[in-house]
Amino acid sequence: xxxxxxxxxxxxxxxxxxxxxxTEGMDCETxxxxxxxxxxxxxxxxxxxxxxxxxxxxxxxxxxxxxxLREIVDFRNLLIHGxxxxxxxxxxxxxxxxLPNLHKVVxxxxxxxGPLEE
Numbered sequence: 001x002x003x004x005x006x007x008x009x010x011x012x013x014x015x016x017x018x019x020x021x022x023t024e025g026m027d028c029e030t031x032x033x034x035x036x037x038x039x040x041x042x043x044x045x046x047x048x049x050x051x052x053x054x055x056x057x058x059x060x061x062x063x064x065x066x067x068x069l070r071e072i073v074d075f076r077n078l079l080i081h082g083x084x085x086x087x088x089x090x091x092x093x094x095x096x097x098x099l100p101n102l103h104k105v106v107x108x109x110x111x112x113x114g115p116l117e118e
Contacts, residue, residue, distance in 0.1 A: 005059040009110050011051040015044040016103040019095050032088045041095060042079050042086065049076020066105055068098065
């Protein structure tokens with residue numbers, strides 16, 4: 001059974017909100033010096049990438065609205081498989097500069113689709 005796209009998008013929405021919360025009030029230097037926050041942010045980016053990969057596989061018509069989907073999935077793969085080469089400043093840059101736009105697109109899609117029926 002294909003997952004409802006709203007479930008996958010809600011996972012992205014929640015993870016993006018968490019990243020924003022985790023990094024609130026930080027600058028790059030503070031983030032780089034905080035291993036706990038780095039681990040939490042990287043985990044949430046992994047969730048975002050996995051959810052969007054599943055969305056692409058199961059609902060490509062919805063995934064097509066996310067222009068940076070391939071880059072996000074590739075970033076997830078780097079975090080998981082290339083963990084030894086992850087550059088904290090790069091993760092920070094994604095969180096600060098790319099995540100807000102993705103979050104806005106996901107929230108718009110969720111609003112257009114309406115709530116899950118129970």
